[in-house]
Amino acid sequence: MAEAESEVSRTRIMVAVNESSMKGYPHASISSEGAFQWTLEKIVHYNPNGFKILLLHVQFPPGDGFNEMNRVYTSPSDFQVMKNRNKARGLHLLEYFILRCHQFGVPCEAWIKRGDPKQVILFEARRVQPDILVLGCRGLRTFERIEFGSVSEFCRTHPECPTMVITRKDEDMPPNRVDD
Amino acid sequence: MAEAESEVSRTRIMVAVNESSMKGYPHASISSEGAFQWTLEKIVHYNPNGFKILLLHVQFPPGDGFNEMNRVYTSPSDFQVMKNRNKARGLHLLEYFILRCHQFGVPCEAWIKRGDPKQVILFEARRVQPDILVLGCRGLRTFERIEFGSVSEFCRTHPECPTMVITRKDEDMPPNRVDD
Numbered sequence: 549m550a551e552a553e554s555e556v557s558r559t560r561i562m563v564a565v566n567e568s569s570m571k572g573y574p575h576a577s578i579s580s581e582g583a584f585q586w587t588l589e590k591i592v593h594y595n596p597n598g599f600k601i602l603l604l605h606v607q608f609p610p611g612d613g614f615n616e617m618n619r620v621y622t623s624p625s626d627f628q629v630m631k632n633r634n635k636a637r638g639l640h641l642l643e644y645f646i647l648r649c650h651q652f653g654v655p656c657e658a659w660i661k662r663g664d665p666k667q668v669i670l671f672e673a674r675r676v677q678p679d680i681l682v683l684g685c686r687g688l689r690t691f692e693r694i695e696f697g698s699v700s701e702f703c704r705t706h707p708e709c710p711t712m713v714i715t716r717k718d719e720d721m722p723p724n725r726v727d728d
Numbered sequence: 729m730a731e732a733e734s735e736v737s738r739t740r741i742m743v744a745v746n747e748s749s750m751k752g753y754p755h756a757s758i759s760s761e762g763a764f765q766w767t768l769e770k771i772v773h774y775n776p777n778g779f780k781i782l783l784l785h786v787q788f789p790p791g792d793g794f795n796e797m798n799r800v801y802t803s804p805s806d807f808q809v810m811k812n813r814n815k816a817r818g819l820h821l822l823e824y825f826i827l828r829c830h831q832f833g834v835p836c837e838a839w840i841k842r843g844d845p846k847q848v849i850l851f852e853a854r855r856v857q858p859d860i861l862v863l864g865c866r867g868l869r870t871f872e873r874i875e876f877g878s879v880s881e882f883c884r885t886h887p888e889c890p891t892m893v894i895t896r897k898d899e900d901m902p903p904n905r906v907d908d
Contacts, residue, residue: 559770584889590739590859646745679770680892704884710766712860712890 558655562602562678562709563587564669564699567641569728574640577728579684579700583714584645587682588652597709603645604672605638606665627702635660666702673708680710686728687715696726738835742782742858742889743767744849744879747821749908755821755908759864763894764825768832776834784823785818786845786854790890814904815840822903846882854887861891866908867895876906 562612563584568575576584593601643656649656661668673681685700693701722728738899743764754762772779822838829836841848853861865880873881878891902908 559773577758585762593739593775595773595778598773598775637860649814707895710894712892713887714890715887 558598559591559680560578560600560602560676560678561587561591561680561682562604562618562673562676562681562714563645564606564665564684565641565645566599566605566665566694566728567637569726570722573637574644576641576644578722579685579686579714579716579728581684582649582720583682584682586714588654590646590654591680592654596652599654600657601654602676603642603649604669604676605642605660606668607634607638607660607662608665608708609662615721643654665699666697669699669703670708673703680712681708682712682714683708684728685713685715686725687721688725692726730861738778738780739771739860740780740782740856740858741767741771741860741862742853742856743785743825743862744784744864745821745825746785746845746846746908749906750902754818754824756821756824757864758900758902759866759894759896759908760907762896762900763862763864764828766894768828768834771860772832772834779834781829781834781836782856782858783822783829783836785822785838786847786848787814787818787840787842788841789843792828795875821892844878846877849873849879849883850886850888853883857905858889860892862892862894864908865895866905867901868905871904 563580565580565584566577567573568577587601592601638660642660646656646658661672669681669683681703683700683703686696688698689694704711704713716728735820742762745760747753747890748757767781772781818840822840826836826838834861848860848896849861849863861883863880863883868876884891884893897906
């Protein structure tokens, strides 16, 4: 009963994480690493038992990644292999963040979903009903956002719950701002 | 020195508060009351020493309020009297929130500025550099927002720092949604 009560009074923070576009799995993107770190430092702070971190990683469906561009597909099982491989890679990414949560002493949960990140993050926020949704942001300029899209911008303008967007620091900006 | 260090490590949350459009001073608006309460419950939580609340109240310049519509002005001092009266009313509003912070045990600071709330909130966020800016929101529909304006919408789309918008609960919605 005490456990159930403390679960209820914890503030549930959902953090969307994704892989680095430069280094690939299991490395986290600069923006999601920054958003996660910011959440631990600025909100969870010295009170890890007051919070629960919900880590969501959304994978594009197979075939959307550039890694698959030169591949020749011969049977349906090719897609299955790819799907399983991607899932395993995604689990390594989550393992990294879960380890960080454990080191910090904050309870966590993590899961993978497949689909368009914008839609899936909003769908999961509606389903899970976190108290806060935290998203990293590359800090693209207006024209870059229009050309390359911005998940955080979309989720900020269609909020399912209080949403906080953490923009990459200037010193963390890669040479190509679209990278992450 | 210990005091200075603990000051540095506190997460500084700026909350913009305003008066009720229905009851006037010293009553807080539904949305700013909700945003303030949400901040205490969901972020400050059981760790009041980890945070500092910065309360900003922005007043419109005299003459913008409906209360002044039927007044006849005869000398410059009329405006001065009004300005002072408004400031005193604003102080009562801040007194209410400061009392709440003290009851909760969280350190706070509060101040009043005059001008267009949208611009002043962003200017103050740029000047004070809080870790988080929390704003209440009436939850107006698109056309209502266009007609009556939305401070939180403006600040969310021109963020100076991580900004969190807390929308009024359905059960707190007044008969006229534009009221607050």
